[in-house]
Amino acid sequence: MPRWRVFFGQHMRWSSAAVQALALSVVTFCVVLPLCGHRLLYSHFFIRSIYLDSMSEEVLQESLHRGQDALQFWQSAVAVSTFRDVAQHPELLVTVVTSRRNEGRDSHYLLQVMRQLSILLGGCGERRCAEVLVCDVESGPQENQDAGLLEAHFKVVRRSPQELHRNREQINTFEREKRDYVFCLRRGWELVKPRNVVVLEDDALPRPDFFSVVKDLLSRRFALHTLYIKLYHPERLQRYWNPEPYRILEWVGLGLVGATALLLTFPYWNPCSFSFRLSPAHLLFFTLYVMATAELLGRHYLLEVRRLSPQLYAVSPATECCTPAMLFPGNASLRAAHYLDGSFCVKGNAKDMVLYQLARTVPGERSHSVEPNLVTHIGAYSSVRANLARPKLL
Numbered sequence: 257m258p259r260w261r262v263f264f265g266q267h268m269r270w271s272s273a274a275v276q277a278l279a280l281s282v283v284t285f286c287v288v289l290p291l292c293g294h295r296l297l298y299s300h301f302f303i304r305s306i307y308l309d310s311m312s313e314e315v316l317q318e319s320l321h322r323g324q325d326a327l328q329f330w331q332s333a334v335a336v337s338t339f340r341d342v343a344q345h346p347e348l349l350v351t352v353v354t355s356r357r358n359e360g361r362d363s364h365y366l367l368q369v370m371r372q373l374s375i376l377l378g379g380c381g382e383r384r385c386a387e388v389l390v391c392d393v394e395s396g397p398q399e400n401q402d403a404g405l406l407e408a409h410f411k412v413v414r415r416s417p418q419e420l421h422r423n424r425e426q427i428n429t430f431e432r433e434k435r436d437y438v439f440c441l442r443r444g445w446e447l448v449k450p451r452n453v454v455v456l457e458d459d460a461l462p463r464p465d466f467f468s469v470v471k472d473l474l475s476r477r478f479a480l481h482t483l484y485i486k487l488y489h490p491e492r493l494q495r496y497w498n499p500e501p502y503r504i505l506e507w508v509g510l511g512l513v514g515a516t517a518l519l520l521t522f523p524y525w526n527p528c529s530f531s532f533r534l535s536p537a538h539l540l541f542f543t544l545y546v547m548a549t550a551e552l553l554g555r556h557y558l559l560e561v562r563r564l565s566p567q568l569y570a571v572s573p574a575t576e577c578c579t580p581a582m583l584f585p586g587n588a589s590l591r592a593a594h595y596l597d598g599s600f601c602v603k604g605n606a607k608d609m610v611l612y613q614l615a616r617t618v619p620g621e622r623s624h625s626v627e628p629n630l631v632t633h634i635g636a637y638s639s640v641r642a643n644l645a646r647p648k649l650l
């Protein structure tokens with residue numbers, strides 16, 4: 257036999273696992289995952305140029321329909337005092353912060369949110385799981401008309417005209433937004449002295465398991481020692497590639513567990529007759545393989561598995577951006593209001609960033625995030641920033 261054939265045969269035998277690994281990677285990353293992920297919004301395989309515009313338009317239309325439905329619902333709902341009478345010292349107070357919106361007003365975000373809340377509260381059983389307050393940060397001619405419509409059904413709080421005038425002096429939008437938030441935090445506390453507070457922005461639509469997960473979070477020990485627990489983080493920032501120390505740990509852990517499971521199952525189920533076994537080199541390859549698969553397909557979709565039970569929701573140190581849904585355990589809402597009062601917000605340092613920095617710098621304070629999200633952010637148009645004519649999902 258020619259020497260080159262002997263050499264090649266031996267080399268191929270030696271490297272057959274490497275050839276298999278290469279073939280597996282090519283099939284997975286160039287064929288299977290692109291086929292599975294090209295329509296998934298938060299996957300690296302998502303084809304923006306083909307799908308983004310149509311998907312964004314679809315979501316805008318859906319929100320518009322839901323908003324019009326909610327408008328009809330609240331216009332025709334019989335005013336009952338169930339939600340208007342807010343009990344003292346409730347276990348949980350949900351305060352919904354709302355302001356007048358010009359862009360996107362036909363989607364009636366606030367009405368959608370309040371409709372969803374009333375459905376969820378209706379499903380709580382005999383004992384209501386929370387009291388609800390609408391905090392309209394405007395009043396007089398600027399008053400939010402949707403909040404006006406809800407007045408027959410919910411308690412709506414507003415500033416007095418003098419107070420409003422003081423807070424509408426020449427200040428930038430972000431400082432104004434922060435002062436409005438502080439007003440709502442304090443007002444909710446003064447009014448009913450709740451045991452715990454959730455503050456929702458008016459475009460944060462609670463998901464069906466909202467109250468059961470909040471209840472579970474409040475029963476965990478860490479909640480006693482936290483300034484706030486973030487209940488939402490933008491999906492586009494949930495990737496492993498968005499550097500957060502705990503996420504890297506989660507990523508490597510997932511890779512190791514997935515790789516071990518794959519290698520242990522090969523002896524029993526191996527349709528392609530792979531020659532992989534539980535050795536350090538093969539473990540390393542499959543760890544990287546699983547990590548790459550999880551990141552490329554989208555961590556967001558993996559997180560959805562945690563919805564199976566409130567106990568499976570993950571709690572980690574708080575992430576930076578955004579405050580659409582915040583849980584303030586105990587009297588933390590008062591502390592947060594106090595801290596926010598002592599800071600000045602500007603563009604690039606809005607209330608979410610200020611709160612994040614405060615929780616990291618004030619001795620004894622901590623902050624957390626929960627995943628997956630407990631609310632859906634439906635606000636396609638911002639009331640504090642400039643908007644695109646037709647907003648996009650990404």
Ligand SMILES: CC(=O)N[C@H]1[C@@H](OP(=O)(O)OP(=O)(O)OC[C@H]2O[C@@H](n3ccc(=O)[nH]c3=O)[C@H](O)[C@@H]2O)O[C@H](CO)[C@H](O)[C@@H]1O
Binds near residue numbers: 429436457459608639
């Ligand atoms: C999904 C998302 O990323 N949202 C964040 C983004 O809001 P957005 O830029 O999406 O603004 P938005 O329209 O959702 O407004 C945020 C909240 O502020 C309220 N509001 C608005 C104007 C005002 O003068 N007073 C007032 O109280 C408004 O009712 C709402 O409850 O940036 C804000 C900081 O700037 C917060 O971090 C929001 O969580």
